[in-house]
Amino acid sequence: MENKLFYQDPYIKEFTAKVVTQGKDENGNDYIVLDQTVFYPTGGGQPHDVGTIEDINVLNVEEVEGEVRHYLETELDDVNSTVHGVIDWDRRFDHMQQHAGQHILSAAFEQLFGYKTVGFHLGNDILTIDLETETLLESETLRAQDLSNQIILENWPIETKWVTEAELVNYNLRKETKVKEDIRLVIIPNFDYNGCGGTHPKATGEVQAIKILDWERQKKKTRVQFVCGNRVIKQLGQKHKVLIELTKLLNAPEKDMQHAVIRLLENGRTTEKELEQALETLLHYEAKSLLGNSISKMEKKIVSDVFQNRKIQELQKLAQIIIAEDEEAIALFVSQNENRLQLVCARGSAANVRMKELIGNALTSINGKGGGSDAFAQGGGEALISAEQMQQHLLELIQY
Structure with a gap:
């Protein structure tokens, strides 16, 4: 060493x-x-x-x-x-702060609640520890955080010591050491004794602060996200910057930000619902117009049209409205969306054409895939032919 x-x-x-x-x-x-x-x-x-x-x-x-x-x-x-x-001293000292902070927080959770740390990761932005518990209360995180910051504030010494395996019985270790020789202990006297090969500051005060950010259940454990030292200041700066921008965008003071966001979301949901209702109304008008221009072939009432960049969900809804309005109607819709064709085929309850079979035959010409039932089917494929050519193909197929 x-x-x-x-x-x-x-x-x-x-x-x-x-x-x-x-x-x-x-x-x-x-x-x-x-x-x-x-x-x-x-x-x-x-x-x-x-x-x-x-x-x-x-x-x-x-x-x-x-x-x-x-x-x-x-x-x-x-x-x-x-x-x-x-x-790079900034990186080294950051790691020293984070690693020592992890020891302190892990010891706090174990001393207060008996929750052992069974996993640890030091990332570029945040740290995580995995606690051996399936549930973690907010009140418990606050108590562990408060105890950790009290240990930091009191500036307890952090000592390192090399010991033999036989000497380990003299220390109340938080967990068993993995190595059997060259054993290095990191010690906060009367608070935490732990085998560790990492770098640490000489006193807890240099950790500066610990802030728990979030926690979530991971299988039968709980993963806690937190930051220490200068990362606390960095997190505060980032979040404050976002909050200031939101106060400008929402024209609301910081203390009312939560209510302003809730209002914004509620207004958005209301607007979205109104747009859906307006679209529904427009689709009904469009359906009536298409029904008025239907054609008759082989004693079949066919409603067919070609669209550009139309969502397949709209075509499906439009077809549903048409066959609900007229049980004898057959709807055949094609939409060209860039380099793809989308097809929707539907029939009313009084018509006898098999839509799944019809669309399956049509899709073979465009390397397409689709599915559905005898009453309603949809699919899509490559735009190897124009939308108008596909419409004509469907009309020809329906006559046989």
Whole structure:
């Protein structure tokens, strides 16, 4: 562990080292191994550090077979010289805040309610923990959040200690350690004892704050979303910006925003309903007009028309109105929507043409698919012929 400088001091931002190995992995990615490093490799739920080595971007850091590989954007020119590395401190400190905050919040849930943390993910924007409970009350989240922020406010020390497996009996661990040697404990004395290989600040005060954002049931567990430290400020800024924009758009003060949005939604639903009613009325007028222009063929009363960019739902409704108005009517509608044709075929109760069979025969000429019943069928396919040609095809098919 001596070459992992981030364990000696997580606040080290830059360092010098010698190159031990330079190579390519199985995917052809360039990497180097150094005799010591400040770059933290992905592990224990914490993402890797980024930064530069000799001004070359470090894109990824992984521990593979006991060696820390630094994946570089390009190869080093001189692998025999001493190299200088600098980590992205903002990213490192963010991870330190988030990881320590997770320890605090997990310990709070377990101490207050006995809910163990069985999963953890540190994402780019939010963190999640999976609690071993199927239900979580809002009152419980508030109590856990309050206790966590009290621990932060009181600025308790955060200690790290390397112990042997035999020494673990001296500590009230929140969960069993997965490793059997090189065991590293992260300790908040008299509050939380946990095996962890991540980087953490020296005191809880540096976590700054914890805010729970949401939670949801995941199978037999509950996933809690939260943020810590500077991410709390970032979340507040983002949400405040959205809220300010909404106050301008809705012309309502911030405290009345909820009611303004509810009114807007209600007005939208009312308008949508009125539009549906207006469309229904227009479709009835259109149906009467089409019935007035119906044609008779082979003792069949046929209502047929061609449309452009008409929704198939409207055609279906129009056909339903027509066959309800006249039980002897047969409706044959075709709509061309860009490079596709949509067909709707329907018959009244007194007509005897099989619509499913009719539309099935018509669709073969346009590589189409459809379905329905003997009384009502619909489908669509490629516009290999014009809508007018398809209409004529349907009229010819209905005569046989």
